[in-house]
Amino acid sequence: MELNWYDEMEARIPKGEVRTRFAPSPTGYMHVGNLRTALYTWLIARHNGGKFILRIEDTDQSRLVEGAVDVIYRTLKDCGLDHDEGPDVGGPVGPYIQTERRGLYGKYAELLIEKGHAYRCFCEKCEDEGEAFEKKVDPCRSLSAEESAKAVSEGKPYVVRQRIPEDGVTVFRDEIFGEISVENKTLDDQVLIKRDGLPTYNFANVVDDHLMGITHVVRGSEYLSSSPKYNLLYEGFGWDIPKYVHCSPVMRDQHNKMSKRHGDPSYEDLIAQGYVTPAVVNYVALLGWSPGGEREIYSMPEMAEIFDIHGLSKSPAIFDIEKLRYFNAEYIRRMSAEEFAAVAEPYIRSAVKNPDIDSAAVAALLQQRTEVLSEIPEKLDFFDALPEYGTELFVHKKSKSDTESSLYVLEKMLPVFEALPVWDDESILGAMVSLAESEGVKNAKVMWPVRIAAAGKAVTPGGAVEICRILGRDETLRRMRIAVEKLK
Numbered sequence: 050m051e052l053n054w055y056d057e058m059e060a061r062i063p064k065g066e067v068r069t070r071f072a073p074s075p076t077g078y079m080h081v082g083n084l085r086t087a088l089y090t091w092l093i094a095r096h097n098g099g100k101f102i103l104r105i106e107d108t109d110q111s112r113l114v115e116g117a118v119d120v121i122y123r124t125l126k127d128c129g130l131d132h133d134e135g136p137d138v139g140g141p142v143g144p145y146i147q148t149e150r151r152g153l154y155g156k157y158a159e160l161l162i163e164k165g166h167a168y169r170c171f172c173e174k175c176e177d178e179g180e181a182f183e184k185k186v187d188p189c190r191s192l193s194a195e196e197s198a199k200a201v202s203e204g205k206p207y208v209v210r211q212r213i214p215e216d217g218v219t220v221f222r223d224e225i226f227g228e229i230s231v232e233n234k235t236l237d238d239q240v241l242i243k244r245d246g247l248p249t250y251n252f253a254n255v256v257d258d259h260l261m262g263i264t265h266v267v268r269g270s271e272y273l274s275s276s277p278k279y280n281l282l283y284e285g286f287g288w289d290i291p292k293y294v295h296c297s298p299v300m301r302d303q304h305n306k307m308s309k310r311h312g313d314p315s316y317e318d319l320i321a322q323g324y325v326t327p328a329v330v331n332y333v334a335l336l337g338w339s340p341g342g343e344r345e346i347y348s349m350p351e352m353a354e355i356f357d358i359h360g361l362s363k364s365p366a367i368f369d370i371e372k373l374r375y376f377n378a379e380y381i382r383r384m385s386a387e388e389f390a391a392v393a394e395p396y397i398r399s400a401v402k403n404p405d406i407d408s409a410a411v412a413a414l415l416q417q418r419t420e421v422l423s424e425i426p427e428k429l430d431f432f433d434a435l436p437e438y439g440t441e442l443f444v445h446k447k448s449k450s451d452t453e454s455s456l457y458v459l460e461k462m463l464p465v466f467e468a469l470p471v472w473d474d475e476s477i478l479g480a481m482v483s484l485a486e487s488e489g490v491k492n493a494k495v496m497w498p499v500r501i502a503a504a505g506k507a508v509t510p511g512g513a514v515e516i517c518r519i520l521g522r523d524e525t526l527r528r529m530r531i532a533v534e535k536l537k
Contacts, residue, residue, distance in 0.1 A: 055160065058153070061142055063262040067099030070263050071125075071132070072106045072254065075117035078315035079124045081307055081368060082269060082299045085333045089296065089361070090267040091130045092334075095353035102261060103135030105146045106254065108247045124316055128330050129349050134261075142261045147253055154248040157256050157286075158209045158241050162197075166285030167241060169197045169207040187238065209242035211252075211278060211285075219277040223293045224358050226270075231277040239278055251275060255282045263291050265358075270295040294358050299336055300365045307368055323423030324373060325392060328380040332373045336366035346379055378420040389416045393425060400426035403433050410519050414511035431504045432520070435528050438505040440535050448493035455498035456536040458484070459529050462499060466529070472522045478514045502532035 071087040073079075094101035103125065107113060125132065134140025144150055161167040170189040190212065192200075200207070214233045222228050241252035248256070258266060273295050283290045298306050307313040314322065319329050327348075334352055335345065339360050347355075381389060390412040397408045397415075411432070415425060430436060443455035450458075465480045485495045500513035503525055509516060517525045 054156070058260055062260060063100070063141060066262075067094060067097035067264050068102060068262045069094040069099065069265045069267065070102040070104050070258065070261060071130075071267075072104040072257075073121050074106045074109060074112065074250075075114060075121060076109070076112045077114045077117055077120075078309065078317060079120055080309060080313075080315050081333060081336070084124065084128065084316050084330075085299060085336055086267055086269065086296060087125065087130055088128070088330060088334055089294070089338070089356075089358075090265075092353055092356040093265050093267065093294070093358060094133075096356045099264070100133040101130070102140070102263070103132040103137075103145065104257060104261070105136055106250065108147045108250065108253055110148075110247075120317065127320075127326050128316075147248075147257065150253075150257065151247065153260075154253055154256060155242060155246060158248075158252070161211075161241070161282070161285055162209065164285055166212050166281070167209055168192065168212050168238075169201065170210045170238075170240075171200050171205050171207045190238070206244050208240045208244055210238040211241055211282065213238050213278065213281060219280055221276050221280045221290070221293065223273065223276070223295050225295055225297075225361050225363055226273065229273070229276070233277075236278055236281075239275075251278065252282070255279050258291060259283070259286070259288045265292045265294060267294045267296065270297050294361070296361060297337055297363055297365045300367050302367065313368070319373070321423075323396070323421040323425075324377050325380050325422070328373070328377040331380070332376045336368065337362045337364075345376070346383075374420050381419055381422075382417060384416070386413060386416065393419070393422060396422050396425035397429060400429040401432045405521065406432050406519060410515075411510075414515055414519075418510050428510050431506055431509070435531065436505040438501075442501045442505075442507050443498055443532075443536065445497050448491070448497040450494055450497045452536055454494065455501070456533060458495050458498045459502055459533050459536070461488075462495070463526065463529055463533070466517075466522065466526060469522070472518065474514050474518055477517050481513065498532070499529070502529045 069090045071090045073083060073087075091101050093099070103121075105118060105121070122137065132138065134142070134145065136143075136145045139145075158167060162169065168190055169192070170187065172187065172189055187210075189197075189207075189210075213236045217233050218230050219233055219236070220228060220230045239251055240249050242248055257263075276293060276295075280290055301307045301311065301313055305311070309315060316329065320326065330349070331345075331347060331352075334347070338356075339362065340347070340352075340355050340357075341360065384392070386409075390409040393412045393415060394408050397411050401408065401411065411429065415428065418428075419425060440452050444451050461484055462481065465484065466477075469476045469480060481495045481499065482492055485492045488495075496513040500509065500516060501507070503513065503516045503520060505528075511519075520528070
């Protein structure tokens with residue numbers, strides 16, 4: 050036994066600080082549950098002034114998806130979940146990619162065998178770690194050290210299995226679910242090292258968490274059933290057990306977990322659908338965590354300051370897209386005009402190709418009227434080209450407009466607009482208000498037909514003044530003349 054090597058590995062482990070890890074498998078997109086796990090893990094570290102570590106768990110080579118690691122990096126960066134250690138930034142306990150740590154898992158498996166808490170299993174049925182297994186009838190469990198070594202020397206393939214006690218109870222504590230007891234006889238001798246020499250997730254994550262000094266393990270509640278086996282591994286090695294934080298699942302409804310197969314959105318899907326990252330992060334944080342009180346909108350530093358794992362719920366969280374829309378609308382309204390113009394511009398330009406149209410001016414019309422960015426283009430189709438419309442749009446009870454009065458207003462406004470020395474909001478508004486006053490009517494009776502003529506739509510972002518100003522004098526006049534001809 051290479052005690053010096055083990056001692057050196059122990060000496061590398063950071064002590065005296067909270068250390069958390071996000072350890073995704075690069076098997077595809079970042080779903081909402083993944084993002085929430087990463088967020089809670091980051092919040093625990095930041096709240097306690099500790100370290101947040103990124104570890105890539107790629108031992109399941111059959112499920113790897115090309116480009117998935119890039120998705121992980123990009124999502125963490127976009128969401129402000131900066132990591133202190135990881136494959137790209139290094140750290141004192143690297144490597145931070147499991148396949149690059151391959152050489153050490155076998156050594157720790159051998160150590161566990163020496164301690165009597167694991168054994169080599171040569172049975173044919175042990176090929177798949179997920180197969181049903183009865184430890185009581187496994188002949189390999191009772192092999193002597195000599196018999197096991199002889200089988201290895203003969204080249205017989207094997208897996209390494211954990212030796213679970215046949216009797217007794219394993220007790221572990223979770224920070225959310227409290228103390229949980231499990232009878233050892235209900236636990237199977239899980240595979241630790243597969244025939245190809247790679248570790249299973251259940252073994253690698255325990256070894257890595259210890260060697261990286263992880264103090265808090267955040268994961269989904271589906272791993273609660275595996276935690277007794279993890280505890281027995283820690284105890285077998287004589288290692289301290291980290292704090293467990295098992296989060297309840299994120300559900301699409303009362304009965305079904307969110308799933309990409311069923312059309313539920315990933316983080317990248319939500320962004321593509323026009324949700325802004327801070328809103329998504331804020332909403333996801335509250336899927337199962339209550340900060341207390343009525344407040345719902347928090348910045349990342351604010352969440353880090355108040356985050357408490359004891360505010361996490363045991364109950365599943367329901368992902369409500371309408372609630373996310375509310376969060377998104379709130380974040381959009383709270384942006385500065387410049388921030389909103391920047392995020393809205395790609396959506397504006399997808400509908401408004403005319404370079405003479407000021408996208409920032411259009412954005413100013415939209416900010417208070419937008420819940421999801423992807424809805425912007427459909428509101429702007431009239432800027433590039435006047436849509437086909439019927440004269441019935443000029444009939445409006447509230448403004449007391451009809452086709453006759455609208456024709457009168459437009460014919461009156463045309464020469465006034467032509468003569469304006471300056472084409473700005475103040476001048477355009479002043480001209481329409483003056484006409485309304487001279488005719489003894491309310492402003493709306495003038496503004497309604499002008500807006501319909503300019504936009505060709507009953508519902509628009511912004512009113513007559515803003516639309517005319519953005520279109521420009523020449524285009525506004527051209528469209529008003531078209532309306533006059535329609536109304537004659």
